[in-house]
Every structure is written in structure tokens, then in C-alpha cells.
Amino acid sequence: MFLTRLIYASTIGEHFSQHTIEDILETARHNNVKHNITGVLCFNCSYFLQCLEGPRADVNETYKRILNDDRHHNIVMLDYREIDSREFSDWTMGYIPSSTISIPINLKFSEASEFNPYAMSGASAYMMLLELKHSVPTL
Numbered sequence: 001m002f003l004t005r006l007i008y009a010s011t012i013g014e015h016f017s018q019h020t021i022e023d024i025l026e027t028a029r030h031n032n033v034k035h036n037i038t039g040v041l042c043f044n045c046s047y048f049l050q051c052l053e054g055p056r057a058d059v060n061e062t063y064k065r066i067l068n069d070d071r072h073h074n075i076v077m078l079d080y081r082e083i084d085s086r087e088f089s090d091w092t093m094g095y096i097p098s099s100t101i102s103i104p105i106n107l108k109f110s111e112a113s114e115f116n117p118y119a120m121s122g123a124s125a126y127m128m129l130l131e132l133k134h135s136v137p138t139l
């Protein structure tokens with residue numbers, strides 16, 4: 001089965017709390033190990049940016065569940081492609097909090113200084129995630 005990478009942006013739902021993000025990460029990590037999915041989830045007070053990589057069918061199935069999750073909305077796919085190797089193989093689902101996303105990093109990869117994944121191309125989003133990967137410890 002071909003390795004596939006999917007990147008999407010979404011907006012957090014109402015009643016979102018720190019517990020919600022902890023629940024999401026716990027479920028994601030538990031499920032992703034079973035399906036050989038790796039990746040990273042970036043989050044600030046408004047938006048998510050997530051990269052999933054793994055076998056094509058598993059990435060598709062996982063994304064289908066994510067699309068139906070009412071803890072976020074306005075889900076927009078930024079990139080979907082076959083890949084030769086993973087970039088986040090150490091992370092069942094790495095978490096990058098907003099404090100890691102500095103103004104210079106936002107300016108480098110998007111048009112503005114605030115984190116807004118909708119204003120980024122798929123390529124820019126991917127490059128930003130690669131850069132952020134080096135600034136957080138492996139989980």
C-alpha cells in the first residue's frame with residue numbers, strides 16, 4: 001500500500017478547552033499506532049493544522065472520521081499526495097502548541113504574522129511543519 005500524506009486546516013469548535021485537545025491527542029495516538037499513521041497536530045486558540053502520513057487506505061479512513069468530528073469545522077484539505085518516506089515517523093501524533101509558532105515562523109511561511117493555516121499553501125504548511133518539528137521534543 002502506498003504511503004500517503006494528507007494536510008488539512010480546520011477551525012476549533014465552541015466549548016473548546018485544554019481537556020478537548022488532550023482527549024483528541026489521546027484518541028489519535030491510540031488509533032494511529034494501530035493503523036501505522038504518524039504525523040503532527042498544530043493548534044492555536046482558533047485553528048488546527050494537521051498532517052497525517054501512512055498507508056493510503058488508513059489515511060483516508062482516519063480523515064473520514066476526522067471530517068465527522070464536531071469538535072472542529074470548516075475543514076479544508078491543503079495537500080494530499082503519495083510520498084516515498086515519512087517525515088514524522090517518531091510521532092504517533094506530535095503536538096505543536098501555539099507558543100512554538102513564533103511571529104518569524106508565521107512570516108516565513110504565510111502572508112501574516114499570526115498563525116492562520118487557511119492563508120497557507122499546502123507546500124508552505126508542510127515546510128512550516130518540518131521546521132517546527134525541530135523545535136519540539138519527540139514524544
Ligand SMILES: Cc1cc2nc3c(=O)[nH]c(=O)nc-3n(C[C@H](O)[C@H](O)[C@H](O)COP(=O)(O)O)c2cc1C
Pocket residue numbers: 024027028029031032041048050052062065066067068069071072093
Ligand atoms: C483536530 C482533530 C485531530 C484528530 N486527529 C486524529 C488522528 O490523528 N487519528 C484519529 O484516529 N483520530 C483523530 N481525531 C479524532 C477523530 O475525529 C475521531 O474522534 C476518532 O478517530 C474516533 O475514534 P474511535 O472510533 O476510536 O472513538 C482527531 C480529531 C480532531 C478534532
